[in-house]
Amino acid sequence: MKVTILGASSAIQSPTNFNSSQVVSLNDRAYLIDCGEGTQIKLRQFYPKTSRLQHIFISHLHGDHCFGLVGLISSMAMMGRTNDLHIYAHVDLETLLQPHIAYFCVELPFQVTFHAINPREHALIFEDKNLSVYTLPLKHGIPTCGFLFEEKPKERHIIREKTAFYQVPLKDLPALKAGNDWVSPSGEIVSNAQLTKPAEAPKRYAYCSDTAYYEKLIPMIESVDCLFHEATFVQKDIARAKQNNHSTAQQAAEIAKKAQVKKLIIGHFSSRYPNPQVLLEEAKAVFANSFSAREGDEISI
Amino acid sequence: MKVTILGASSAIQSPTNFNSSQVVSLNDRAYLIDCGEGTQIKLRQFYPKTSRLQHIFISHLHGDHCFGLVGLISSMAMMGRTNDLHIYAHVDLETLLQPHIAYFCVELPFQVTFHAINPREHALIFEDKNLSVYTLPLKHGIPTCGFLFEEKPKERHIIREKTAFYQVPLKDLPALKAGNDWVSPSGEIVSNAQLTKPAEAPKRYAYCSDTAYYEKLIPMIESVDCLFHEATFVQKDIARAKQNNHSTAQQAAEIAKKAQVKKLIIGHFSSRYPNPQVLLEEAKAVFANSFSAREGDEISI
Numbered sequence: 001m002k003v004t005i006l007g008a009s010s011a012i013q014s015p016t017n018f019n020s021s022q023v024v025s026l027n028d029r030a031y032l033i034d035c036g037e038g039t040q041i042k043l044r045q046f047y048p049k050t051s052r053l054q055h056i057f058i059s060h061l062h063g064d065h066c067f068g069l070v071g072l073i074s075s076m077a078m079m080g081r082t083n084d085l086h087i088y089a090h091v092d093l094e095t096l097l098q099p100h101i102a103y104f105c106v107e108l109p110f111q112v113t114f115h116a117i118n119p120r121e122h123a124l125i126f127e128d129k130n131l132s133v134y135t136l137p138l139k140h141g142i143p144t145c146g147f148l149f150e151e152k153p154k155e156r157h158i159i160r161e162k163t164a165f166y167q168v169p170l171k172d173l174p175a176l177k178a179g180n181d182w183v184s185p186s187g188e189i190v191s192n193a194q195l196t197k198p199a200e201a202p203k204r205y206a207y208c209s210d211t212a213y214y215e216k217l218i219p220m221i222e223s224v225d226c227l228f229h230e231a232t233f234v235q236k237d238i239a240r241a242k243q244n245n246h247s248t249a250q251q252a253a254e255i256a257k258k259a260q261v262k263k264l265i266i267g268h269f270s271s272r273y274p275n276p277q278v279l280l281e282e283a284k285a286v287f288a289n290s291f292s293a294r295e296g297d298e299i300s301i
Numbered sequence: 302m303k304v305t306i307l308g309a310s311s312a313i314q315s316p317t318n319f320n321s322s323q324v325v326s327l328n329d330r331a332y333l334i335d336c337g338e339g340t341q342i343k344l345r346q347f348y349p350k351t352s353r354l355q356h357i358f359i360s361h362l363h364g365d366h367c368f369g370l371v372g373l374i375s376s377m378a379m380m381g382r383t384n385d386l387h388i389y390a391h392v393d394l395e396t397l398l399q400p401h402i403a404y405f406c407v408e409l410p411f412q413v414t415f416h417a418i419n420p421r422e423h424a425l426i427f428e429d430k431n432l433s434v435y436t437l438p439l440k441h442g443i444p445t446c447g448f449l450f451e452e453k454p455k456e457r458h459i460i461r462e463k464t465a466f467y468q469v470p471l472k473d474l475p476a477l478k479a480g481n482d483w484v485s486p487s488g489e490i491v492s493n494a495q496l497t498k499p500a501e502a503p504k505r506y507a508y509c510s511d512t513a514y515y516e517k518l519i520p521m522i523e524s525v526d527c528l529f530h531e532a533t534f535v536q537k538d539i540a541r542a543k544q545n546n547h548s549t550a551q552q553a554a555e556i557a558k559k560a561q562v563k564k565l566i567i568g569h570f571s572s573r574y575p576n577p578q579v580l581l582e583e584a585k586a587v588f589a590n591s592f593s594a595r596e597g598d599e600i601s602i
Contacts, residue, residue, distance in 0.1 A: 011376065011379050012345075012376060012379065012380070013341075013342050014342070014345070014346075015316075015342055015343075015346055018342075037338060037339060037341070037342075037369070037372040038338060038339040038342065040314075040338070041314050041315070041316055041319075041338075041339065042316075044313075044315070045315075045316055061404070061405070062405070063371065063372060063375045063405045063406075067371060067372045067375075067405075068338070070364065070368060071338040071364060071368045074364045074368075075312065075313060078312050078313065079313070092404070096400060096401060096404060099397060099400075100397060100401075103362070103393070103397060104362070104363070104364045104368075105364075
């Protein structure tokens with residue numbers, strides 16, 4: 001699993017720090033999280049294989065998280081896309097966006113399907129052969145949720161010497177990989193543990209933006225491989241963070257620490273801090289394995 | 302009068318060539334033409350004094366000319382703007398944009414007023430103390446117009462030696478600047494031509510995008526100081542230009558030549574030409590005083 005940062009700025013973007021958007025990619029599929037203004041430009045720059053992208057997850061309906069959608073859809077149509085597109089968002093998005101799609105993207109050569117999600121509940125909202133996606137209710141001024149991307153459990157690894165020893169035929173290997181014991185032609189039962197090794201644990205990535213400091217989030221993201229948590233403000237601006245339902249970098253790190261995540265990425269920086277280093281230092285003081293998001297970053301999960 | 306290019310790309314933008322948008326500035330006022338996705342980013346970069354900007358002119362309702370409006374309005378609100386904003390566009394824009402403004406820009410601290418224009422007629426649609434703006438009907442797939450920005454006539458220049466000789470009092474100078482003759486206390490009439498010199502001719506700037514080759518445009522833009530004309534394609538792609546109601550660089554130059562304009566700026570380049578030099582060379586072969594638009598360019602009119 002890999003995460004590509006397309007933008008990590010809060011409301012007011014700059015030419016090198018666009019609004020929120022990220023690509024989660026796994027095997028040959030890509031999933032977009034949020035779609036601020038200009039996302040299509042950054043996609044072409046940092047993840048041009050948009051035919052792999054069929055599912056878009058929108059955390060909430062503030063403009064800096066969704067103003068890029070109609071432009072992205074319009075350009076996909078002009079570039080000849082035919083694959084359908086699925087958008088998972090608060091129910092209002094469909095009402096707002098459909099008239100624009102109908103007007104600006106005439107004869108759209110693919111279908112755009114909106115899936116209404118309930119940002120207030122922690123639920124499975126999507127799954128395919130690669131992964132499952134769960135909503136993570138957050139604390140913001142309007143209904144908002146993060147997303148937990150959880151890899152599907154992988155198959156167990158065959159121990160080749162053992163299957164050769166028992167003369168396990170090829171046709172029985174899929175059942176072994178799935179965890180079943182093996183029964184020989186003579187009726188002998190060989191336990192799965194003798195023939196296979198456990199698969200790697202499925203990877204988990206949690207995206208949490210935008211949100212105030214919110215401890216109820218902790219059990220839902222416990223021990224994830226990577227947590228992206230918004231860090232709009234530095235600690236001395238905590239009053240402003242509270243007032244706007246945002247977090248400080250230190251608060252993001254406290255959540256990471258309490259949830260015992262493996263790695264923290266902070267982002268959604270206010271434009272008042274031209275250099276995110278000051279935010280990163282505050283996070284690192286609480287949670288050492290912290291990093292700051294920057295356009296074009298690729299994070300291996 | 303000055304024109305600042307914010308973007309000069311046709312449909313598919315790049316990080317260094319955004320969709321159509323320009324600022325016309327004169328004295329202490331600024332006027333925006335078109336507003337493609339990301340215009341607010343380029344405005345902050347190349348013309349940050351947005352409080353001077355109160356009037357936006359939209360040529361037509363293709364996304365690459367208007368997808369940046371809601372983001373611009375939203376960010377202006379966040380940055381504390383209180384000046385009202387006026388948008389001149391095809392009547393459908395208001396219907397499309399108002400629900401987005403109402404939803405995404407809650408408690409907007411300024412008024413946005415839409416003024417419906419008829420892109421099919423050549424008419425005065427706006428004037429203030431600085432200039433007049435006229436629509437220029439164009440030939441495109443949907444109703445589209447360019448805009449002619451015409452400086453208000455300037456005052457005549459007083460010839461100081463002459464007004465001193467005739468002892469013209471200060472209070473009579475405004476009438477002289479406006480072109481009136483002067484009557485002395487003894488009743489002697491002194492002609493205005495003796496006391497003043499003509500003002501410089503008012504500057505005229507014509508913006509024509511998007512359009513197919515369209516000779517009906519010529520009388521409306523005759524001898525303008527500067528013509529911006531779209532040049533989406535090179536001459537060998539003329540069939541594609543025709544099919545999409547766009548122009549080639551050579552066609553843009555032919556219009557410039559026939560209208561005897563003083564300077565031609567070409568833009569709205571297709572992303573298929575990474576270097577606009579090839580388009581510029583085709584234009585220059587027909588009209589020598591041609592230039593290609595590039596983000597951040599400032600053109601003195």
